[in-house]
Amino acid sequence: MSETRDPRLTPARPDLADSRLAGVVAAERYVAGEPARVMAPSAPLRRAPRPEAGLDTEAVRGDAVTVYEIRDGFAWVQIGRDGYVGYLPETALGPADPAPTHRVAALRTFVYPAPDLKRPHLAHLSLGAAFAAEAREGEYWRLAGGGYVFAGHAVPLDAREPDFAGTAERLVGTPYLWGGRTSLGLDCSGLVQLCLETAGLACPRDADQQERGLGEALPGLDGLRRGDLVFWKGHVGLMLDAERLIHANGYHMAVAVEPLSQAVERIAAKSYGAVTSTRRLTLKA
Missing domain, CATH: 2.30.30.40 (SH3 Domains)
Structure with a gap:
């Protein structure tokens, strides 16, 4: 069965x-x-x-x-x-309703009890978190269910940031957290998923799922460009250009940028072995 x-x-x-x-x-x-x-x-x-x-x-x-x-x-x-x-x-x-209308575009923002930055905050929301906005009050959105978020830190739910590599660069220094996918802590595939979602791309959660389901396969490590994905068995990173890789990793215990050649050598020797594939994503117009 x-x-x-x-x-x-x-x-x-x-x-x-x-x-x-x-x-x-x-x-x-x-x-x-x-x-x-x-x-x-x-x-x-x-x-x-x-x-x-x-x-x-x-x-x-x-x-x-x-x-x-x-x-x-x-x-x-x-x-x-x-x-x-x-x-x-x-x-x-x-409750499932009301559905979100906006998402957080800043790395993180605060929820206040009133539209006043001097009031003690109630909570923080990370990049990608979403909320239902009931009304605009000055520089703040009033949230369904209570609280206020600075409007300049949010965008409509369907807004897109096509340079997902640029989103990853904003997250440099974020601590490594196994299973993490917020701006307070990220793992390798969490970083990729979060950045692709800001670009409007659906993305699986784990590196093996991403390797099977994202983009088109490339012939190897030559000719890589910004936004290409590099996979190992159990790890993934994102290219910033032909030579630099950004990835959340346990070696730096953070989101870090380093030469791809350096990462390939270290990872082959100490952790995940050889690169298993490289893939290229295409954003729809």
Whole structure:
């Protein structure tokens, strides 16, 4: 009955599965799932419903999710953006409506209790987080559900930043965080996903998924240009030009820029081995 599916993207456990998978995967029962939305500034998606469980990725405010179960303070969900399945804190979720109208374009911004920069802030939102704006009050957006965000730090939800390599450059120095995908901490594929999404490109979450699903294959390391992706088994970086690579990595423990040749030599010797592929993305007009 069951077929091989990527467990990261399959809302199925032996005891519970998405009703759309009935007849495809075996489970004790099937549920349709309920729509919800992340309302916390960010939320860790873990591989098990325990605070000490490994961090697979992060959801941010505005992310749509499908909730299949809530138990013991955790919600078992699938993130709409990239299909990732795991456990979010129940307290991070709210109603699915209203849908976001704007997203944060600054590296991060604050949520205030009033349209006044002198008031103590309530929270911060990272690059890419989204919110529903109810009205403009002076220089601030009033958010559905309460709070205010400086309007100059946000853009309409459908705004695009085509130079995704430039977005990556803005994130230089961001600490490395396994599973991270906010401007407070990033891993290699989280950096790529975040930057491509600001350009309006859908992007899988993990490096192996990105290597299989993004762009067109290139013949090798010659002739690379800005925006090309370089993959290793378990790692990915983004070219700034023909010679420089930007990547979130555990060697620097940060988003860093270095000569590609230097990275290739070090990674081959100490971690992920040889480059497995290079790929080129094309933005649609």
